[in-house]
Amino acid sequence: MSPLLEIRDLYVHFKTRDGVVRAVEGARLSIERGRTLGVVGESGSGKSVTALTVMGLTRFRNSTITGEIDFDGIDLVTLPDKQMRSVRGRRIAMIFQDPLSSLHPLFKIGWQIVEAIQAHEDISKEAARARTIEALREVGIPSPEKRIDSYPHELSGGMRQRVMIAMALVLKPDVLIADEPTTALDVTVQAQILDLIRRLKDEYQTAIVMITHDLGVIAELADEVAVMYAGRVMERTSRETLFTVPELPYTWGLMRSIPRLDAPRPRRLDSISGLPPSLIHLPSGCPFHPRCPYVMDICVATEPELKESQPGHLVACHLAPKDRQQIGRDLQTRYRS
Numbered sequence: 001m002s003p004l005l006e007i008r009d010l011y012v013h014f015k016t017r018d019g020v021v022r023a024v025e026g027a028r029l030s031i032e033r034g035r036t037l038g039v040v041g042e043s044g045s046g047k048s049v050t051a052l053t054v055m056g057l058t059r060f061r062n063s064t065i066t067g068e069i070d071f072d073g074i075d076l077v078t079l080p081d082k083q084m085r086s087v088r089g090r091r092i093a094m095i096f097q098d099p100l101s102s103l104h105p106l107f108k109i110g111w112q113i114v115e116a117i118q119a120h121e122d123i124s125k126e127a128a129r130a131r132t133i134e135a136l137r138e139v140g141i142p143s144p145e146k147r148i149d150s151y152p153h154e155l156s157g158g159m160r161q162r163v164m165i166a167m168a169l170v171l172k173p174d175v176l177i178a179d180e181p182t183t184a185l186d187v188t189v190q191a192q193i194l195d196l197i198r199r200l201k202d203e204y205q206t207a208i209v210m211i212t213h214d215l216g217v218i219a220e221l222a223d224e225v226a227v228m229y230a231g232r233v234m235e236r237t238s239r240e241t242l243f244t245v246p247e248l249p250y251t252w253g254l255m256r257s258i259p260r261l262d263a264p265r266p267r268r269l270d271s272i273s274g275l276p277p278s279l280i281h282l283p284s285g286c287p288f289h290p291r292c293p294y295v296m297d298i299c300v301a302t303e304p305e306l307k308e309s310q311p312g313h314l315v316a317c318h319l320a321p322k323d324r325q326q327i328g329r330d331l332q333t334r335y336r337s
Contacts (some may be wrong), residue, residue, distance in 0.1 A: 003030035003070075005054070005092075005175050005329050010077075012046075012053050012231075014060070019280040022277060023049040023221040025231035026067070031224075033174070034205040038222030040212060040254070044276050046231035047211045048097070051177045054079075054209075055086040055094050056143065065134070072174065090120040093168035098168035099160035111149030113167045120171055134236040135166040139196055158189035162196070169200055176201075177209045182217060190272045194220055215258050219243060227251050230277050230287035237313040244332060247324035249292045252331050286318065294319055294327075 014211045024046045031037040039047045052058050054069055054076060069076040071092065076084065096102040104112060109131050117128040129148070139162040151159055154210035161181060168176055178197065182190040198221060203206050210221055216227055218239065227235040227250065234285035235248040246252055253272035274291035277283055283290055289299040296318060304316040309324065317324060 003208075004033045004072060006030040006068075007054070008068040008070065010050065010053065010069065011065070012049055012058055013064045015062040015064075016280070017050070020090070021279045022282060023231055023279055024053065025282075026232070027228070027233050029209075029226055029233060029236075031175070031207045031209060033207050034201065034319045035223045036201060036208040036221055038209055038210045038212065038218040038225045039228060040215060040218055040277050041228035042213060042224060043232075044279065045228040047228055047232075048179055049085065050228075051094065051179055051209065051211055054175075054177065055088055055092060056081070057088075070151050071194060073306070086120070089116060090171050092175045092177065093171065093173040095161075095168050096184055097162050099157070099164045100152060102164060103160060104235065105152055108149050108151055109155070109163045111169055113163075116167055117170060124210045131170060132166075135170040138200075139163075139169075140192065141166070145200075158185055158192070161185065161189075165193070165195055167206070169206075172204055173206065175207045177211070180213070181210075184210075190217075190292045197221065214225040215254060227254070230282060231279065232287065232316065234288070234316045235312075235314065236306070237250070241313055244251045244329075245325055246328045246332070247313065247321070249294050249316055249319075250288050252328065253291075255331070257332055286316075304319055 007027055007029040010024055014021040014023060018230045025108050027046065027050055029037065041047055045243040049058060054064060056076065066078055066116040067077060076087070079087070083183060101110065110129065113135065114125060114128040117123060117131060118125070119175065133144045133148055136147060141147050141159060181197070182193050183312060183334065185193065187248065194217065197208065199205065212218060225237060225239055226233050229250050235251050242251065256270035257272065259269060272291055277287055277290070285301050286304050287297045289295045292299065298318045304318050306314050306316040309315045310319045315324065
């Protein structure tokens with residue numbers, strides 16, 4: 001099956017007074033209909049900027065965007081703003097990280113969803129309101145006939161996030177981008193939101209891009225995973241492979257930094273030494289080399305290419321594939337013991 005959305009060699013740079021911020025550096029991603037792609041990495045790794053660029057929301061005077069974003073045969077990078085507005089929301093929708101700042105505080109939630117429907121379809125206000133009530137019911141909001149006239153501040157964080165999901169899905173988009181949709185929600189509400197996204201994906205065969213720093217969310221929802229660092233995709237593989245034989249030193253660090261319930265005894269969590277690099281002054285060679293415990297001379301001098309290590313597993317690392325696989329297996333075994 002050919003990808004519904006494919007990003008090829010995407011570069012997104014922003015000119016600032018301090019220098020050029022290289023937010024995305026040659027990213028390559030793809031997703032098929034009915035699949036979920038998890039995009040994981042620390043803050044500043046380029047996850048959200050990549051998603052916003054797909055939505056056409058990084059077209060500023062100080063930005064430079066090159067590469068290709070192929071969506072169902074349409075290049076979104078070169079698509080004029082007028083045509084982009086017809087795609088945004090209608091065919092590609094996004095759930096933003098903070099629903100309280102994404103929803104307008106002075107308008108009722110029903111009005112905001114009705115407006116989104118009428119912006120893309122020739123439909124009466126009454127019919128759009130009926131669809132809005134049904135959409136709120138689908139995402140599990142109780143008494144949607146009453147809640148439709150609530151203001152955002154009158155709802156809990158979980159309810160606001162459900163409103164954002166309803167707004168994103170009311171037009172039945174082909175692609176749904178979820179940017180940290182469970183941030184700041186308690187564990188119970190987080191599980192409900194993930195179950196909701198999974199159910200809606202299965203029902204409508206929507207392609208989902210799940211952006212998160214939480215590997216637990218990735219393990220729960222993703223079919224494939226892309227690990228980003230310093231604006232680059234450093235590892236791409238299936239969820240199963242990532243959690244059994246990860247091959248990237250940065251991924252190993254992420255794995256060791258999260259608690260595990262299946263560990264036989266409590267253990268001290270490890271951390272990745274150092275700090276993420278400045279996107280204005282990126283290090284030479286591999287961007288992770290200043291923090292990597294396996295750094296070699298070639299890592300400092302030459303940037304690694306994203307290459308296939310084994311079928312369906314792409315890695316950008318100078319370590320030999322056999323060594324990476326052995327270290328990955330050993331670390332995962334040691335992690336569980």
